[in-house]
Each structure stands twice: as structure tokens, then as C-alpha cells.
Amino acid sequence: MPPAARPATLIPRAIGRLLALIAALSLCVQPAAAQSVLRDAETEALFRDASAPIFRAAGFNPQAIDLVLLNDGSINAFVAGGQAIYIHSGLVGAADDVNELQGVIAHELGHITGGHIVRFDEGLKPATGITVLSLLLGGLAAAAGSAEAAMGVFMAGQQAAMGKFLAFSRAQESSADAAGAKFLADAGISGRGSIEFFKKLQNLEYRYGYSARSNPDAEFYRTHPMTADRLATLLDTYQQDPAWNKPSPPDLQARFLRVKAKLYGYLADPQDTLRAYPEYLTDVPARYARAYAFHKDAYPDKALAESRALIASDPDNPYFLELEGQILLESGRPAEAIAPLRKAVALTDNAPLIATTLGHALIATDDQANYAEAEKVLRAAIVRDKENPFAWYQLGVVYEARGDSARARLASAEQQLMTGQIPAALRSAEAAESALPKGTPDWLRAQDIAMSARAMMERQRRSR
Structure with a gap:
């Protein structure tokens, strides 16, 4: 390539780098499109009950903030527009105590109260300004015939821009940490779970070589402060709080362990589930996980045996009844599924997701006598949860059947x-x-x- 032609190629190339930088930064606040939402009545009820005191402590109506579970194995949670907190399934799997989940929710609520998504432009505009300035200065250097100097200016500008934005992001994370600690304290909830979860994150950093000791520049390239620094700050705050030694409510913790096992059984390969929850374990979480594993592996009798053992241990648990109804329905026995599903709907005061499954079972019997009840329960489900496409689909089936x-x-x-x-x-x-x-x-x-x-x-x- 002739030397005289090289400077002319630098500006378009640098503009491309600028656009890539802006695109990368904008992705920091957008949920991945590939992530699918997981809907489950029991999990959503647990999320609501675990978060309600935290939301009230922050001055929010607990119904005003959505908690959304995403099918993603990574350990993460985030907020993205509006008042919604997205929690990855991998985070639920990594937590050992419901208090850890509460610590994450409190932190993400700190992002909402701090308006961090709305204020994203505050961090992006200075970074973009630095990059544009580097383009102008680099252009002048290129025009003067110094291609190497121009490229140096461009690259330095991009480095400064990224550093500016990431520093802004780290400041937001520190702010959310502080807000989350206050919300937990005001709610009378221990911060011990938050500390334990940060230790898990710190162990992951060590495993993948992200510690400051192994990489002195690691903090510069991070969207979050180093976990060791966050731990040091938060540990002092939490240990001074009167709730530090307060354990999680036993019932809430038992519900969390059930949901965690249920999620594992639903998402994992059946053989992995049976290794994690072998058949000699007869506690509730183990039976829950195995019921899903057997059902997925097309062993309905084994799945029903687990679900009926669960019901025997707690006959009025609506989610055990829902599980039995689901297994029967999806095994081609919809008429038998109706009774447990009816009882589950009654016990949960018409929980929309369970009511939708009951409506499906009523329609699947192909008995016109059941269609009036199906329409009733499906319409009730839609009134309480309009964002339920399967309920709308089933309702359409009922309407079509009656002309x-x-x-x-x-x-x-x-x-x-x-x-x-x-x-x-x-x-x-x-x-x-x-x-x-x-x-x-x-x-x-x-x-x-x-x-x-x-x-x-x-x-x-x-x-x-």
C-alpha cells in the first residue's frame, strides 16, 4: 500500500471503532434477547414474599416491581428499564439461602431507586465525547501526514472513553451496594446472605484469574468494583446492624430450597438430576427434583410416585397438587388431572398460571360439558395476568369450539x-x-x- 494512502483509511476505521464502542456500551443495560422467561406460580410467589419487606422498606408498593426469572445458567441479575428486576436461574442455583437472594434483590433495587438505567446517558455522553475528540485530533495528525501518530491518538481516546464509562458504572454499583444495605437494615433482614454471595463471586474471580493481585489492570476494565473491596466495605456496615445474626425465616428458607430443587429438576438433564438427588434421599427438595426428572424422562409412574409422596407429606400444598395435575395432564390423563388442579386453584385463590393449567386440562378432556368451566377459569386467569399467551390460546380454543x-x-x-x-x-x-x-x-x-x-x-x- 502506498504511504500516502494510509492516513485516509484511518478515519473510517476509527469511526467503525467508535460505533463498536458505543454499541458495546449500550449492551450493558439491555437484556439478552436469547434469554427466555421462566414462569412458575410457586417461584413467583416466593420471589414476592422474599422481596416484599425490602420493597416496603424502600418506600415501594411490593406489587409495583416485577421480579422476572430468566433461563440463563450464569450467576447474574440486572434491571433494564421500568421497574423490573431480572434474575438468572443460575443465580438461584448458586445461592444456598434465601437471604442471599434477598441481598441480590436489595442491590438491584438500589439501581432502580438510583435511576441508574435512566441515567445511563450520563456515563455514555462523556465517554463518547472523549472518543469524538480523539477522532478530530487523530484526523489532524493524519492530515499532517503522520499515520502512526493518528492511530496512537485514536487508540488512546478509545482507552480513555472506556475507562470513563467503566468508572461511571463502578460508581453506580457502589451506590447500589450502599442503598441495598440500607434497605435490608430498614427491613430487619440480615446482610449475612449478601456477604456470603459476594464470597461466592470472589471465588469465581479467583478461579478465572480476575483478582487485582494477578492482574493489576483488572479493575480498570471492570463494570463492577473488585469484589474484595465491596466485601470490605459491606462487611463493616452489615456487622454493625442489629439484624446481622438474625436467621432467615424457616418457612421461607424451606420454600427457597423447594424452588431451587424444582428449578434444577426442570432445567437439568434427568441423569444429572438423579445424580444430584439420588433416590435414597427422601426429603422434599429431592422428591421435587426427581419428579421433574422422571417426568422429563417419560417415566410417569415414577414421577407420580414422587408427587404423591409430596402430597402425603403436605396434603394442602397447592404446588404439590399442581405438579401431580401437570404430570397427569402431560401423560395423556387430563380427566384425572382436573381434581388436583381444581384444589390447587382454590388453595391459591385462583393463581393465574395454575388456573391456566386447569383450563388446559378441562379442554383436553374433549368433553363439551367442561368447556364452560374452562372459559370461566381462563377468563379469571387473564384478568389477573394479561401477559399469559397460553391462557389466551386456550381461551381461543374454547371460543372456536362453541362457534x-x-x-x-x-x-x-x-x-x-x-x-x-x-x-x-x-x-x-x-x-x-x-x-x-x-x-x-x-x-x-x-x-x-x-x-x-x-x-x-x-x-x-x-x-x-
Whole structure:
């Protein structure tokens, strides 16, 4: 390549680096699209009860913040827009005590109260400014004929920009740590679990060589402060709190261990579950995990034996009853599933996810006599949990079976919009709108869905 041509290539290349930097920084506050949401009535009830005193201590209505479980094996939690805390399944698996989960929730709540997602631009703008300045200075150097000097300026600017943003991110994490400690103290909850969880993170850092001792520059490249520094600060704060030696409520801890085992049994390979929870273990978590492992491995009789042992130990536990109903339903025995599911729905005051499973069982019997009850429980589920695509799908099946095609199309449109099937949602909504009585609530809802679908399709078209 002729020497005179080299400076001209530097600016486009550096602009590409700038765009990559901005994209990388913006990803810090966005959940990964590949992560799927896990919905389970028992887990969501545990999350609500474990977090409620923390939210109240921070001045929030416990119902105002969503706790969302993601199918992701990494040990992580984050907030991303609105008032929602996302918790990875790997974090639940790594925790040994519900108090550790509460410590994580308190920390993430600190990000919400600090407005850290809203204030993301405060960290990004200075970093971008430094990078743009380095482009200008590098451009001048390139114009003067010094390609090497130009590249040096570009690279130094990118380094400074990243350092500026990461320092901002570390400051936010320290702020969330302090806020979380205050929320736990005000709620009368020990910070011991928070400390124990930080020790787990510190062990991971040592395992992967991220300690300051092994890498003096490690802290510069981190979004979070070094765990050792966080531990030192928080340990002193928590040990002075009157709740430091307060144990987790036994019932809450027992529920946490059940959920942890249930999640393991649901997500892990059945053989791994049976190794982790061998058949000589007869405690509740072990039976829970094995029931899911046997069910996944197509051994319904073994799965039912575990679920019935659980019910024998606690006949009014709605989640044990839900498990038995689910095994029966998915093993092709929907009529037998109805009784335990009915009881589970009654015991949980119509928990929407369990009610949806009952509606499914009633429809799966192919008995028209059960359809009226199915419609009732499914409509009740949707009133309490509109973001339930499977409930909408099942409701559409009921409407279609009784010849109400217009409302069946409307239910399909709701389900398709939630699951990202935008063109299908538009078609279903338009079909429902044309068939429903004009001016009725259902007709207006069909209009709303159609307009939302058109707007989404237009945004997608423009982005392409």
C-alpha cells in the first residue's frame, strides 16, 4: 500500500471503532434477547414474599416491581428499564439461602431507586465525547501526514472513553451496594446472605484469574468494583446492624430450597438430576427434583410416585397438587388431572398460571360439558395476568369450539402479539374487528391490537 494512502483509511476505521464502542456500551443495560422467561406460580410467589419487606422498606408498593426469572445458567441479575428486576436461574442455583437472594434483590433495587438505567446517558455522553475528540485530533495528525501518530491518538481516546464509562458504572454499583444495605437494615433482614454471595463471586474471580493481585489492570476494565473491596466495605456496615445474626425465616428458607430443587429438576438433564438427588434421599427438595426428572424422562409412574409422596407429606400444598395435575395432564390423563388442579386453584385463590393449567386440562378432556368451566377459569386467569399467551390460546380454543369465531380470532391476536407473531396478530385482529359488534369493548380491543401491530411492523421496516 502506498504511504500516502494510509492516513485516509484511518478515519473510517476509527469511526467503525467508535460505533463498536458505543454499541458495546449500550449492551450493558439491555437484556439478552436469547434469554427466555421462566414462569412458575410457586417461584413467583416466593420471589414476592422474599422481596416484599425490602420493597416496603424502600418506600415501594411490593406489587409495583416485577421480579422476572430468566433461563440463563450464569450467576447474574440486572434491571433494564421500568421497574423490573431480572434474575438468572443460575443465580438461584448458586445461592444456598434465601437471604442471599434477598441481598441480590436489595442491590438491584438500589439501581432502580438510583435511576441508574435512566441515567445511563450520563456515563455514555462523556465517554463518547472523549472518543469524538480523539477522532478530530487523530484526523489532524493524519492530515499532517503522520499515520502512526493518528492511530496512537485514536487508540488512546478509545482507552480513555472506556475507562470513563467503566468508572461511571463502578460508581453506580457502589451506590447500589450502599442503598441495598440500607434497605435490608430498614427491613430487619440480615446482610449475612449478601456477604456470603459476594464470597461466592470472589471465588469465581479467583478461579478465572480476575483478582487485582494477578492482574493489576483488572479493575480498570471492570463494570463492577473488585469484589474484595465491596466485601470490605459491606462487611463493616452489615456487622454493625442489629439484624446481622438474625436467621432467615424457616418457612421461607424451606420454600427457597423447594424452588431451587424444582428449578434444577426442570432445567437439568434427568441423569444429572438423579445424580444430584439420588433416590435414597427422601426429603422434599429431592422428591421435587426427581419428579421433574422422571417426568422429563417419560417415566410417569415414577414421577407420580414422587408427587404423591409430596402430597402425603403436605396434603394442602397447592404446588404439590399442581405438579401431580401437570404430570397427569402431560401423560395423556387430563380427566384425572382436573381434581388436583381444581384444589390447587382454590388453595391459591385462583393463581393465574395454575388456573391456566386447569383450563388446559378441562379442554383436553374433549368433553363439551367442561368447556364452560374452562372459559370461566381462563377468563379469571387473564384478568389477573394479561401477559399469559397460553391462557389466551386456550381461551381461543374454547371460543372456536362453541362457534364464536370472532372472539376466537381476538384471543389469537392477543396471543400472537405477545409472542412476537406480528403479521399474524394483525390478520387475526382485523378479522375479529370485522366480525365483532361495532363499538363493543372487544371490537375496540381488536382495533388497538391492529394499530399496535401496524406500528410494530412499520418500525421493523424502517430499521431494515
